[in-house]
Amino acid sequence: MSSNNRALYEQVILEHNKHPRNFREMEAPDGQAEGYNPLCGDQFSIYIKYNGDIIEHVTFNGCGCAISKSSASVMTTLLKGKTRKDAEALFVKFHNMITSSPETPLDERDLGKLAVFGGVREYPVRIKCATLAWHTMLAALDGKKVTVSTE
Amino acid sequence: MIKTGEREAKQTRHAGGSPGLDVARIREDFPILQLRRDGKPLVYLDNAATSQKPRQVIEALRNYYETQNANVHRAVHHLSQIATDAYEQARLKVKHFINSPLSCQVIFTRGATEGINLVAHSYGRQYVGPGDEVIVSAMEHHSNIVPWQMLCEEKGAALRVAPINDAGELIFEEFEKLLCRHTRLVAITHVSNALGTINPIRKIVEAAHRYCIPVLVDGAQSAPHLPINVQELDCDFFVCSGHKMFGPTGIGVLYGKAALLESMAPFLGGGDMILSVTFEKTTYNTLPYKFEAGTPHIEGVIGLGVAIDYLAEVGMDKIAAYEHELTEYGMQVLSDIGGVRMIGTSKEKAGVLSFTMDCAHPHDIGQVLDHEGIAIRAGHHCAQPVMQRFGVPATARASLAFYNTKEELDALGTALYRVKEVFE
Numbered sequence: 001m002s003s004n005n006r007a008l009y010e011q012v013i014l015e016h017n018k019h020p021r022n023f024r025e026m027e028a029p030d031g032q033a034e035g036y037n038p039l040c041g042d043q044f045s046i047y048i049k050y051n052g053d054i055i056e057h058v059t060f061n062g063c064g065c066a067i068s069k070s071s072a073s074v075m076t077t078l079l080k081g082k083t084r085k086d087a088e089a090l091f092v093k094f095h096n097m098i099t100s101s102p103e104t105p106l107d108e109r110d111l112g113k114l115a116v117f118g119g120v121r122e123y124p125v126r127i128k129c130a131t132l133a134w135h136t137m138l139a140a141l142d143g144k145k146v147t148v149s150t151e
Numbered sequence: 152m153i154k155t156g157e158r159e160a161k162q163t164r165h166a167g168g169s170p171g172l173d174v175a176r177i178r179e180d181f182p183i184l185q186l187r188r189d190g191k192p193l194v195y196l197d198n199a200a201t202s203q204k205p206r207q208v209i210e211a212l213r214n215y216y217e218t219q220n221a222n223v224h225r226a227v228h229h230l231s232q233i234a235t236d237a238y239e240q241a242r243l244k245v246k247h248f249i250n251s252p253l254s255c256q257v258i259f260t261r262g263a264t265e266g267i268n269l270v271a272h273s274y275g276r277q278y279v280g281p282g283d284e285v286i287v288s289a290m291e292h293h294s295n296i297v298p299w300q301m302l303c304e305e306k307g308a309a310l311r312v313a314p315i316n317d318a319g320e321l322i323f324e325e326f327e328k329l330l331c332r333h334t335r336l337v338a339i340t341h342v343s344n345a346l347g348t349i350n351p352i353r354k355i356v357e358a359a360h361r362y363c364i365p366v367l368v369d370g371a372q373s374a375p376h377l378p379i380n381v382q383e384l385d386c387d388f389f390v391c392s393g394h395k396m397f398g399p400t401g402i403g404v405l406y407g408k409a410a411l412l413e414s415m416a417p418f419l420g421g422g423d424m425i426l427s428v429t430f431e432k433t434t435y436n437t438l439p440y441k442f443e444a445g446t447p448h449i450e451g452v453i454g455l456g457v458a459i460d461y462l463a464e465v466g467m468d469k470i471a472a473y474e475h476e477l478t479e480y481g482m483q484v485l486s487d488i489g490g491v492r493m494i495g496t497s498k499e500k501a502g503v504l505s506f507t508m509d510c511a512h513p514h515d516i517g518q519v520l521d522h523e524g525i526a527i528r529a530g531h532h533c534a535q536p537v538m539q540r541f542g543v544p545a546t547a548r549a550s551l552a553f554y555n556t557k558e559e560l561d562a563l564g565t566a567l568y569r570v571k572e573v574f575e
């Protein structure tokens with residue numbers, strides 16, 4: 001594989017794609033949303049359970065490409081124990097990073113695990129793949145059962 | 152292009168049972184095929200989306216603007232005559248290419264999509280009413296679904312869908328059952344862009360004509376790859392797109408039976424499509440001009456004519472035979488790879504190889520292939536109902552043209568093993 005490809009498909013991404021975390025439907029979630037990218041047929045559901053103000057658990061299921069699936073998987077691991085505000089802030093951080101120019105250096109300390117998606121910036125058509133789960137999560141935070149679409 | 156002097160030599164070679172196409176020679180005519188990506192040669196396998204253009208077409212466009220440019224059918228000056236002649240000459244070429252009885256039955260459109268919309272608008276509004284039905288198949292491109300849906304919605308008519316089997320073939324008996332006295336039109340693709348299926352158009356037309364139902368054939372994927380004879384098919388309308396036929400973008404053809412075209416109201420109103428205009432009354436022009444309002448895509452038409460010259464010179468029979476051989480070879484390459492599922496395994500199949508892999512999403516397949524210099528398409532191919540029929544969100548699709556080679560299909564196979572390495 002060429003070096004470019006390696007930059008997109010970071011080991012962490014491939015690993016999460018193969019063994020997605022929190023990959024299951026949740027019974028009686030407090031928040032739930034379905035995300036759909038009609039262009040590539042990617043479809044994910046995100047489920048959230050709260051304990052008071054704190055996100056106790058996030059799970060997801062559905063299907064999509066390696067980028068969308070691993071992004072959803074990594075996201076679920078980051079949200080546990082966060083407040084709704086924290087989750088929104090994390091969304092903004094991810095969104096800003098992924099839509100920044102590929103030349104912008106990544107602040108890996110600040111971004112943590114999210115930095116593995118930095119390579120996606122080189123592939124404008126894949127940005128929607130990486131953000132699908134995040135947009136869906138935002139909708140699910142509100143508790144409603146809604147459908148979001150990238151188009 | 153094969154020069155006349157070399158024809159003899161070529162023909163003797165064909166007689167020996169060789170493939171019949173000098174592909175190496177043909178490839179030299181396509182400048183873009185010489186491109187390299189990261190040192191790797193471009194392997195262009197996205198021909199169903201659009202085809203590459205031979206130098207002859209590219210030069211014709213340039214030549215048009217350098218020596219022929221003027222509006223057509225409008226002025227007495229010399230240039231306008233040259234442009235008009237070149238434009239009408241191209242219409243004659245299309246007539247021969249599809250074997251239309253008359254050249255006035257050849258109408259230039261922006262592409263297959265506009266051709267279908269023209270028929271939906273001009274034929275549909277006139278002949279389809281409440282309670283009527285339009286039949287399409289389950290393997291249509293969105294462009295042969297949506298215009299009919301819009302028409303049916305407007306008119307209170309119903310869209311009926313002829314089903315396909317697991318191989319992606321039309322279930323003919325089910326199609327026949329849909330034909331009834333309410334049917335006003337059958338609109339069906341000649342070759343499926345998502346599955347490669349070649350439909351038995353002759354048989355379909357015969358069945359529909361028993362009920363006096365006209366048939367529109369979407370030839371977007373057949374005209375570039377199979378010999379087309381609209382009289383033999385006996386279809387009532389035939390549409391195709393120049394950009395898929397090695398010609399320019401933005402130009403296409405609608406063929407129609409003369410009596411039908413005559414009976415239909417115009418699609419767009421404007422210049423060129425009229426004989427006389429007063430504020431009280433407009434008299435429409437005759438065929439084909441009635442359906443060509445406004446200044447047309449002149450260089451597109453001329454470029455399409457040159458693309459057709461090119462195809463005719465190579466020979467559509469030879470192209471079809473060679474692509475058939477390539478398709479069989481490609482199917483073999485793909486099915487030898489474990490974990491590959493072919494979508495579209497019709498007995499009569501054109502060079503569209505649609506597939507999924509257990510280990511990777513089509514998007515990821517396309518991405519890894521891109522880095523190997525191999526261009527394929529990943530997605531629903533504007534045929535979402537086909538994806539639903541086969542229970543997949545998307546497929547990866549390698550689609551062939553006569554300039555592709557077995558070596559390129561081998562490269563595809565090798566790259567797919569690489570996909571497995573990455574994602575398994």
Ligand SMILES: Cc1ncc(COP(=O)(O)O)c(C=O)c1O
Nearest residue numbers: 262263264292294344369371392
């Ligand atoms: C079967 C089929 N019909 C119609 C079309 C529409 O062609 P165009 O976009 O050139 O109008 C396509 C193009 O992809 C096609 O494959």
